[in-house]
Amino acid sequence: MKVIALKFENYRNLKDNIISPCDGVNIIYGDNAQGKTNLLESLWFFCGGHSFRGSKDSEVINWDRNFAKIEMRFFGQDREQTAKILFKGGKKTVEINGVQKNSAAALIERFCAVVFSPEHLSLIKRGPGERRKFIDSAICREKLKNAVVLSKYNRILNQRNSLLKDIYRRPSLEDTLSVWDEPLLKNGAVLVKKRIDYVKMLSDRAVKYHDGISKGKEELKIRYVSGCDITEDDSTDEIYEKLKTKLETHKSDDIRTGFTNYGPHRDDIEIIINGKNAKAFASQGQQRSAVLSLKLAEASVLRERMGEEPVILLDDVLSELDAKRQDFLLNELHGCQVFITCCEKSNKEQLRNGKIFLLNNGVVS
Numbered sequence: 001m002k003v004i005a006l007k008f009e010n011y012r013n014l015k016d017n018i019i020s021p022c023d024g025v026n027i028i029y030g031d032n033a034q035g036k037t038n039l040l041e042s043l044w045f046f047c048g049g050h051s052f053r054g055s056k057d058s059e060v061i062n063w064d065r066n067f068a069k070i071e072m073r074f075f076g077q078d079r080e081q082t083a084k085i086l087f088k089g090g091k092k093t094v095e096i097n098g099v100q101k102n103s104a105a106a107l108i109e110r111f112c113a114v115v116f117s118p119e120h121l122s123l124i125k126r127g128p129g130e131r132r133k134f135i136d137s138a139i140c141r142e143k144l145k146n147a148v149v150l151s152k153y154n155r156i157l158n159q160r161n162s163l164l165k166d167i168y169r170r171p172s173l174e175d176t177l178s179v180w181d182e183p184l185l186k187n188g189a190v191l192v193k194k195r196i197d198y199v200k201m202l203s204d205r206a207v208k209y210h211d212g213i214s215k216g217k218e219e220l221k222i223r224y225v226s227g228c229d230i231t232e233d234d235s236t237d238e239i240y241e242k243l244k245t246k247l248e249t250h251k252s253d254d255i256r257t258g259f260t261n262y263g264p265h266r267d268d269i270e271i272i273i274n275g276k277n278a279k280a281f282a283s284q285g286q287q288r289s290a291v292l293s294l295k296l297a298e299a300s301v302l303r304e305r306m307g308e309e310p311v312i313l314l315d316d317v318l319s320e321l322d323a324k325r326q327d328f329l330l331n332e333l334h335g336c337q338v339f340i341t342c343c344e345k346s347n348k349e350q351l352r353n354g355k356i357f358l359l360n361n362g363v364v365s
């Protein structure tokens, strides 16, 4: 998958322009607050109609204008295609190959990219919820069926938790708890199996990327951690039985606390560098390298599933990395189109092959 041209009009601080990136590494270089992230954000919009910064649609319209438009020509699914997004009057209109679509969701599966931004460091720095979110959004992106299982699991869990609170006040309701247990276990077992399979795929690839980034100096390991004694090789039926045992054993704790204490919603993904937990012991550069490896691994899994190389968007990755690690990202990611923002002059000088876009007060040259 390759971006051939990107046109933007009234998009944040970017001055109207058309850019033609190269098929390899594209550096977007400039001082702080010039519009580098804005440019990456506009590309990411074509993945499904959302900002990776969590911005509202109206926020991307230039403050002095009443609409914004982005257009992209790209190569994907063995042909050249076009996509347009118009932001106007609190609404977003999407057009793909000249045909207007009902929803921005139509963009999903047309254009595919993986993004890294400094906020993704929360994958290591924050709690298990961030890591579960990362894995869940990846499995949901793989198959709509997985998204259905996840949403059913969360809905049933909420209903069970609210019943647990009611039972505390009205013990006679305890008999009705089993109504939620069976669907919770069924969907929970499928969810855990999908997560474990994905983490295995991701891990194999992330280990290789981390080895490349650290030039063989560090060993990365990623493993799924369950509070229900589930192991990587368990089948869905075995996972179901283990979840069931925990649920039954801890029923009285659940009633006392008003909360389901064990299950997929408490699981985690452990990220280990050289045998030590990355959250507790890794340096800033090591943490950044590990998250990058995970993101590149995510792209590699997507490539296998789609038969196409996703575009890689790297926002402000190079800071805190030493020259050897920077060199890997700038010169050794072969076969895919990469967009990478940076502020340091030395970074653009490191690039052996690629294209450099200079951003100065919204003007791209």
Ligand SMILES: Nc1ncnc2c1ncn2[C@@H]1O[C@H](COP(=O)(O)OP(=O)(O)OP(=O)(O)O)[C@@H](O)[C@H]1O
Pocket (backbone or CB within 6 Å): 011, 012, 013, 030, 031, 032, 033, 034, 035, 036, 037, 038, 039, 059, 060, 061, 062, 063, 064, 316, 343
């Ligand atoms: N809707 C908008 N209209 C006009 N300007 C905007 C709008 N939204 C954001 N900006 C401006 O865009 C500028 C550039 O933002 P951006 O995040 O792209 O900077 P950057 O080059 O990535 O900087 P850094 O290196 O500091 O991350 C900001 O100074 C912001 O004020």
